[in-house]
Amino acid sequence: MASEPEVAVxxxxxxxxxxxxxxxxxxxxxxRAVDGVSFDVKRxxxxxxxxxxxxxxxxxxxxxxRLIPENVxxxxxxxxxxxxxxxxxxxxxxxxxIRGNRISMIFQEPMTSLNPVLxxxxxxxxxxxxxxxxxxxxxxxxxxxxxxxxxxxxxxxxAADYPHQLSGGMRQRVMIAIALACNPQVLIADEPTTxxxxxxxxxxxxxxxxxxxxxxxxxxxxxxDLGVVAETAQRAIVMYAGRKVEEAPxxxxxRNPLHPYTRGLINSIPRRTAAGRRTNIRGRLQEIxxxxxxxxxxxxxxxxxxxxxxxxxxxxxxxxxxxxxAPEHLAACWEVARxxxxxx
Amino acid sequence: MAAVITAAVPAASSSLDxxxxxxxxxxxxxxxxxxxAIALIAPWIAGDPLSFDPLNRLKRPxxxxxxxxxxxxxxxxxxxVYGTRISLIVGVSVAVIATVxxxxxxxxxxxxxxxxxxxxxxxxxxxxxxxxxxxxxxxTLMKASLLIVVIAxxxxxxxxxxxxxxxxxxxxxxxxxxxxxxASGARSRIIMTRHILPSTVAPLVVxxxxxCASAILxxxxxxxxxxxxxxxxxxxxxxxxxxxxxFQISPWIIFFPGLMLAIAVLAINLVGDGLRxxxxxxxxxxx
Numbered sequence: 001m002a003s004e005p006e007v008a009v010x011x012x013x014x015x016x017x018x019x020x021x022x023x024x025x026x027x028x029x030x031x032r033a034v035d036g037v038s039f040d041v042k043r044x045x046x047x048x049x050x051x052x053x054x055x056x057x058x059x060x061x062x063x064x065x066r067l068i069p070e071n072v073x074x075x076x077x078x079x080x081x082x083x084x085x086x087x088x089x090x091x092x093x094x095x096x097x098i099r100g101n102r103i104s105m106i107f108q109e110p111m112t113s114l115n116p117v118l119x120x121x122x123x124x125x126x127x128x129x130x131x132x133x134x135x136x137x138x139x140x141x142x143x144x145x146x147x148x149x150x151x152x153x154x155x156x157x158x159a160a161d162y163p164h165q166l167s168g169g170m171r172q173r174v175m176i177a178i179a180l181a182c183n184p185q186v187l188i189a190d191e192p193t194t195x196x197x198x199x200x201x202x203x204x205x206x207x208x209x210x211x212x213x214x215x216x217x218x219x220x221x222x223x224x225d226l227g228v229v230a231e232t233a234q235r236a237i238v239m240y241a242g243r244k245v246e247e248a249p250x251x252x253x254x255r256n257p258l259h260p261y262t263r264g265l266i267n268s269i270p271r272r273t274a275a276g277r278r279t280n281i282r283g284r285l286q287e288i289x290x291x292x293x294x295x296x297x298x299x300x301x302x303x304x305x306x307x308x309x310x311x312x313x314x315x316x317x318x319x320x321x322x323x324x325x326a327p328e329h330l331a332a333c334w335e336v337a338r339x340x341x342x343x344x
Numbered sequence: 345m346a347a348v349i350t351a352a353v354p355a356a357s358s359s360l361d362x363x364x365x366x367x368x369x370x371x372x373x374x375x376x377x378x379x380x381a382i383a384l385i386a387p388w389i390a391g392d393p394l395s396f397d398p399l400n401r402l403k404r405p406x407x408x409x410x411x412x413x414x415x416x417x418x419x420x421x422x423x424x425v426y427g428t429r430i431s432l433i434v435g436v437s438v439a440v441i442a443t444v445x446x447x448x449x450x451x452x453x454x455x456x457x458x459x460x461x462x463x464x465x466x467x468x469x470x471x472x473x474x475x476x477x478x479x480x481x482x483x484t485l486m487k488a489s490l491l492i493v494v495i496a497x498x499x500x501x502x503x504x505x506x507x508x509x510x511x512x513x514x515x516x517x518x519x520x521x522x523x524x525x526x527a528s529g530a531r532s533r534i535i536m537t538r539h540i541l542p543s544t545v546a547p548l549v550v551x552x553x554x555x556c557a558s559a560i561l562x563x564x565x566x567x568x569x570x571x572x573x574x575x576x577x578x579x580x581x582x583x584x585x586x587x588x589x590x591f592q593i594s595p596w597i598i599f600f601p602g603l604m605l606a607i608a609v610l611a612i613n614l615v616g617d618g619l620r621x622x623x624x625x626x627x628x629x630x631x
Contacts, residue, residue: 065527067526067527096529096531097529099526099527107520107523107524107527112519113520115521115525115538117542117543118542126525130529130534
């Protein structure tokens with residue numbers, strides 16, 4: 001089994017994931033949704049996980065939270081450490097005490113992630129009552145404070161509202177309030193702005209970043225939007241077919257993408273400078289040809305090789321190792337030198 | 345900002361509005377209220393339902409005997425009034441027992457899939473037993489009493505409630521807000537009681553009215569067959585059963601309890617239909 005080299009545990013990593021594997025056993029074989037992913041999240045840092053649909057971003061997040069039910073034929077391996085606590089071996093009871101308390105999650109759909117029959121105040125208070133054992137009154141008051149913190153106007157009155165009385169953006173603010181109520185060390189946000197319109201997206205992202213600074217929470221932001229990555233993250237991980245193909249500080253990633261897939265993603269961002277030097281002459285939007293490989297078969301060599309314009313014979317034979325090519329810049333590609341030298 | 349948009353619905357007339365929009369609930373519950381009142385004040389408006397009066401046998405309805413008398417000279421009005429008590433007691437207790445048990449079993453089955461496989465087979469088995477046969481068997485085995493009648497009617501009703509609750513739980517438990525609750529560290533008990541249970545209330549309330557109506561009918565049927573409420577207790581079914589032999593010469597013995605039975609069941613069903621329409625607007629639109 002070609003496993004990537006153990007990355008040394010960063011000293012101030014609050015969450016460190018090592019060789020995480022989540023496979024789903026189906027009738028036509030195992031689907032390798034996440035196949036050996038490792039990363040560290042430092043205290044107060046924003047880490048983005050980027051990739052197209054089906055690359056294993058969301059399954060990674062759910063696996064870290066241990067939210068994938070065991071009876072769906074999933075098998076999990078690897079290690080997830082939250083401030084030194086190994087999460088994968090905890091009992092369900094111990095895990096419950098951590099979820100929503102030390103590590104929280106925000107989902108994509110603010111419309112359906114809130115219980116329609118409970119007031120938003122009660123839903124924020126619930127997590128405080130579970131984890132901090134606050135009495136009802138105190139939990140409610142704290143819930144109102146949380147609503148004020150996520151910038152909901154007239155929080156005392158809004159706390160008594162039901163989800164259907166709030167707009168999409170406000171509901172996502174409520175979700176953030178629930179997630180941050182117990183002041184977790186890590187917040188995993190799974191495409192938190194995908195269901196919102198663009199102006200609200202910016203507001204929600206800014207709010208998350210501001211609260212991150214204030215509460216020194218680390219954020220793992222899962223997205224397929226490179227624009228979001230550029231605006232929010234310090235570091236980014238690019239995933240493809242259940243594996244990490246590149247990891248770099250954000251500025252470095254955009255300046256000098258070393259994996260052809262990352263390069264393709266960046267090139268497929270529409271640019272305003274129609275005839276600028278980075279777009280091709282006709283100003284046509286570039287795409288990555290081909291489709292994501294099936295995760296049912298064991299992939300030999302580089303998963304991206306069939307779609308890659310840099311691919312050589314070796315790529316379909318041997319899996320490239322995830323090696324450092326610049327400080328803090330890892331990429332899994334045999335042809336890094338050629339990719340780096342090529343004009344974008 | 346000067347412009348403030350106020351709510352379009354004036355609050356003052358909302359209760360009147362509600363009555364106008366839900367006439368069936370109002371009519372049904374008014375009739376039911378009357379029945380409850382009759383049951384409560386029975387000793388003051390009716391005479392002794394058990395005292396024989398051989399001189400006044402099979403009298404037709406008159407000023408003295410509003411609903412006539414039966415073959416022993418007992419006042420049918422008094423017997424029907426006291427019978428209201430029995431019917432309401434049976435209807436309400438069966439509804440409560442079946443709903444509470446069904447809710448408990450249904451939520452657990454919907455939530456714990458492994459339990460579901462076993463319990464639902466048991467429920468299928470229970471559903472296959474006809475209520476009347478079960479009641480006859482139970483009453484033959486034990487001394488006839490109101491409690492046995494209530495239990496015998498409740499047992500076959502429970503699986504119906506379980507199925508309803510379970511289907512609601514199954515449809516709710518896959519929703520993202522349940523996953524979000526799990527992600528925030530909530531225990532199963534909290535997820536079941538706070539996040540799943542409220543969704544079952546509306547259909548359950550509606551179902552309980554139908555259970556109540558059907559329990560009243562089954563009790564009358566059992567009593568009519570002589571397998572229900574012991575004969576010394578005047579229930580509508582008992583009165584009808586005894587009047588059967590004299591149907592051709594004095595039909596009033598059967599007519600009045602039968603009429604009451606029909607009105608009571610109709611009233612409960614009206615309330616149930618009205619509740620269903622007002623609690624679940626989606627169903628109302630489809631109908």
